[in-house]
Amino acid sequence: MPKSPADDVNPSLDQMLSKLTMARHGDAAGDAAVPAAQQRCGLIAIVGRPNVGKSTLLNALVGQKVSITSRKAQTTRHRITGICSHGDAQFVFVDTPGFQTRHTVRGTAALNRNLNKTVQATLSDVAVVLFLVEAGRFGPDDAQVLALLPTDRPVLLVANKLDLIHRREDLFPWLQAMQERHPFTQFVPLSAKKEDDTRRLLDIVRPYLPEQAWWYDADALTDRSDRFLASEMVREKLFRLTGDELPYTSTVVIDQYTDEPPQPGNAKSTGMVRIAATIIVEREQHKGMVIGDKGERLKRIGTEARTELERLMGRKVFLEIWVKVRSGWADDDARLRTYGYE
Numbered sequence: 001m002p003k004s005p006a007d008d009v010n011p012s013l014d015q016m017l018s019k020l021t022m023a024r025h026g027d028a029a030g031d032a033a034v035p036a037a038q039q040r041c042g043l044i045a046i047v048g049r050p051n052v053g054k055s056t057l058l059n060a061l062v063g064q065k066v067s068i069t070s071r072k073a074q075t076t077r078h079r080i081t082g083i084c085s086h087g088d089a090q091f092v093f094v095d096t097p098g099f100q101t102r103h104t105v106r107g108t109a110a111l112n113r114n115l116n117k118t119v120q121a122t123l124s125d126v127a128v129v130l131f132l133v134e135a136g137r138f139g140p141d142d143a144q145v146l147a148l149l150p151t152d153r154p155v156l157l158v159a160n161k162l163d164l165i166h167r168r169e170d171l172f173p174w175l176q177a178m179q180e181r182h183p184f185t186q187f188v189p190l191s192a193k194k195e196d197d198t199r200r201l202l203d204i205v206r207p208y209l210p211e212q213a214w215w216y217d218a219d220a221l222t223d224r225s226d227r228f229l230a231s232e233m234v235r236e237k238l239f240r241l242t243g244d245e246l247p248y249t250s251t252v253v254i255d256q257y258t259d260e261p262p263q264p265g266n267a268k269s270t271g272m273v274r275i276a277a278t279i280i281v282e283r284e285q286h287k288g289m290v291i292g293d294k295g296e297r298l299k300r301i302g303t304e305a306r307t308e309l310e311r312l313m314g315r316k317v318f319l320e321i322w323v324k325v326r327s328g329w330a331d332d333d334a335r336l337r338t339y340g341y342e
């Protein structure tokens, strides 16, 4: 039987697991002083079924909230890039949307077709693919993603949520079955919630990046605009605070984004960002879910989003949120104003 590349790097699960507990600490920040000729840089796709932990992993790797996380499946609708410069390497992560296997919500089929197209388009130009699964689990939804993975570039099997596995020996038969499914280049069991594990993942991915000059500055985290981050932040709070009640077809649109410069003559002034956002829901009843009793939920969405945006942007934020029903832009649309600190 021909030797698979996985034989060289996966001598045994035991060895992999022992390496995991001896995780090495790399230096935290990228070294912009590395001469361009010695730099590595490349695209890395994080793929996997909904809810497997892609956004959690990306955020842990990039060290900041770039993608959004929620218990609700399908919160990652956009292709999001997170950038991490570490040692001589610049990792440019592409977080692909999850797969939607059920088509129960009216009107979502087109959206899902789009998601699948995005997955394939994303994979066509990456240096390495991280295929995320939950350790010990492989269902039809995972199989659907696996079927789309390229065979002409390295695919690492990343078994996430290792912290939920009580007996690691139980993973042996599962791993054997996984290796028969695809010629994975490497097997990485980890927990996206453990910093040591995610740092170690960077060390593992590094050699797969081509030797080439960095594309972004050493301190860049994302090529997404602050405006985009603002819509993602409102969306995250929306889904977090509505739980499973709200269909994922709800979207957030940023209607206005104004950067106000610091006040002249006031050294302490950081300036302010004024944001007007609209949460668009499918039905009138969904609007009630978002607004909540006496507007409490909407107020919380606004306060939490504003607080986190202020932390991320390092400036004051004035956030105004509206809720609208897609079918009719009714006059009585609810409005929330979250005042900044004047």
Ligand SMILES: Nc1nc2c(ncn2[C@@H]2O[C@H](COP(=O)(O)OP(=O)(O)OP(=O)(O)O)[C@@H](O)[C@H]2O)c(=O)[nH]1
Binding pocket: 048, 049, 050, 051, 052, 053, 054, 055, 056, 057, 068, 069, 070, 071, 072, 073, 074, 075, 076, 097, 098, 099, 160, 161, 162, 163, 164, 190, 191, 192, 193, 194
């Ligand atoms: N116990 C445990 N939970 C995890 C781990 N990683 C992620 N989670 C949880 O899994 C859930 C889903 O995580 P996400 O990062 O939003 O998943 P996703 O794959 O980006 O989901 P979609 O946006 O739907 O594609 C969240 O509740 C996370 O807190 C882990 O290592 N251990």
